[in-house]
Amino acid sequence: MTILRKPMLRRFTAALAFISLAINTAYANSSQVGIAPVARTTLKESILFAIDRDPSISQQAAQLGIGQAQIDEARSGWMPQISLNGSTGHSQTTDSSGSLKNSAAWGLSLTQLIYDFGKTNNSISQSSAQRDSYRYQLMSTLSDVAEKTALSYVEVKRYADLLQAAKENVQALKNVEQLAKLRADAGVSSTSDELQTRTRIAGMQATVAQYQAALNSARARLAVLTGMQAENYSPVPANLAVEPDSLNRIDYSLIPAVMAAQNMERSAQYGVETAKSQHWPTLSLKGGRTRYESDNRSYWDDQIQLNIDAPLYQGGAVSARVRQAEGARAMASSQVDQARFDVLQKASVAQADWTGARGRMEAGKQ
Template identity: 30%
Template sequence: MDLIKRLWKVALSTLLFLCVSQSIAEDSAETAAISERELEASLRSEVVESRARNYSASRGQPPTTEIGLVEAVRQAVGWHPSISETIGALNERQENVRAARAGYFPELGVNLIAGKDTESSRDGNGHAIQLYASQLIYDFGKVSSDVDLATARARRSQAAVLKSIDTVARDTARAGIEVQRYQARLKTSEEQIKALSGIASLVQMRSDKGASSRSDVLQAQTRIEAARATKQRVLGQLNRQRSILQNLMGTHSRVALAMNVPGPVTTACREDSPDFSSVPELLVAQSSYAEALAQVKNAKAKSWPTLSLDASVNNYLDPNYVDANSLNDHESSVFLNLSMPIYQGGRLSANRQSSAYALNSAEAAVDAARLSVVRDFRASQEEADGLIRSLSILEARKRTISEARDLYSKQYFSLGTRTLLDLLNAEQELYQARVEIEDTLHDLHRLQIDCLYSAGEMRAAFQLEGQQIQGLEVMP
């Protein structure tokens, strides 16, 4: 009986131990599963947070580096494809000049002749190799006019390269001025929010003491929210202008510009009689005139004869060719060749007439280009003078509004003779005055950029002369 009781105790103990062990194992497995799920969720959270940080770094964070306007322009002209296109066209034109000058040198060639010939009622098949040479002696200016024509086209391509460089530099400088405009406006918006927040905190203190009504607190808070909304709009415009500048510069990094402008920009519209001889638009027109003049000379030269010295050596390959007994296997000849067109359906006279019309058109184009650059410069100069005069007036207006704002603040907080609305309106008017000054200043800088472009001074102002731009050295 005791034995049976002991066996039951052992069995119950064993069963209890197994149940407890299974429960512990299930708890451990559940804990492990929960830990694994938590780890996976934690990893996913870290990935999401990392992506969010990267997104914020690329979108929301301010740029860490700051460059100047000159550096931005130099970076833009160093890669822009429109400049690469004109440089490629220039290289092509320069090779065409080499091809035209080749007309002064001897021409060597070889012919393989095969055919059937008859001589003294006898005929036969003939094959021969001919080596020939030809040297121009006199052509009444055909080759020289071809060289002049190719040279004029190459110079027009050079002017086109300068024009593309100036255009990219102008567009980049304009985009940079717009970035500076909205950077300044963003700073002004932040200053307005700070000023309104200071007023709101003082109004809240007065309200807590019973000196101001709840409506004053709400009114101040409304102005702060409006200022914050304005700041977001300004920030959106700033990001838009930055994207335009980044596109011109060929970079994906966010760009912040220093707020200064190069010295030559500020004095660009002050010259009374600038030298327009280096304006690319005028250089293109002058090169087109030189091209038309070369076409006139070429059309006249083609009506005259051409004298050349020709020589040839024939090596006959068939031993029984025609009269083999009387012909040598090698035959050579040297002779003067005078060739002249007599009738070609009126093509030569039509070419002369069309080239004369082209010359008249090119001459008028030079005058039109000169008038255009002078007009654009004078228009920008006159408008810039008006903005310079208005800046002093706007500065005086801002000082007056600032004094009135300070007076209203004292009268509201200390004397109680002014309402909060008067103070808030004065603060808003001061903000508008600052924005108007900033816009006027940056409009002036844009006009000064236009003056530089119209006078052909973009390369000098932005230190591009004497520099390698996409493998091409830009000379003054």
């Protein structure tokens, strides 16, 4: 994984987020097209095409929509609940004045939540934090797709350069072979030099074939990711180079995977508060108007009541839900640490690979 400089990381992440919002709706209803040939492409173009093509981005965008719907559902708890009800069949009411037989009833009822000791508000906050986590998961998916594409692009450039160098070595060895043949024909040297050169040419030609196969494989992987097969690939931008002290300057607050885990932890904390609030009563206002059809007369029943629903004993169900929520919070907290660990591990491997590659390149120049 290449470590980007901080300003570039901000611009890159913001650009990817903007692009994803623009393409996800259209892509969700479209099918993937085949691989189109193009004359030339760049790393930036390859990443943009890969984002437009990868189905995991549409999946995360759909998940983000689900998160927003969950917020709307939680907010509806503060809205009036209106329902139409009706029934038919035998119903008899008996009191000191006699009995009344009802054959049907229908009416309208309304319930308005007044206060519930944080149940609804905590549920809204929990859903909002979860929605934010989904948003950062989408950004993390964008980063993952960009990373896969960039690595494939670099592999194509790497094997293309290795193949070109191997071909040049073959040509150089052929020149040496021609010179050795001339020296042998002139009697200046033996034919062993010529035979040795031919052996080296055969070995280098095998290397050429190996690099050609690796290049074809890398081009095929990149073509599947981007949906296009380019004849030429522009050089990788030099400003993507790893800096020597990059590991000491990682800003985890800008890493989408870490931000997603942090918001999921915050959602889990609200889940604990929601579970604890189940110990407290719920205060609501209920009203209704019902029409009763009886054997001898029909009448209306109007009601408006202040209702209190207070749990006294539920067999330990609420306490069990609290423990479950606390366990989920502990898991979410460990996921934050895991996300930071994964980022540091990727960055460490990338820096080690970069240092090794630079060392080999410098050694080759000497």
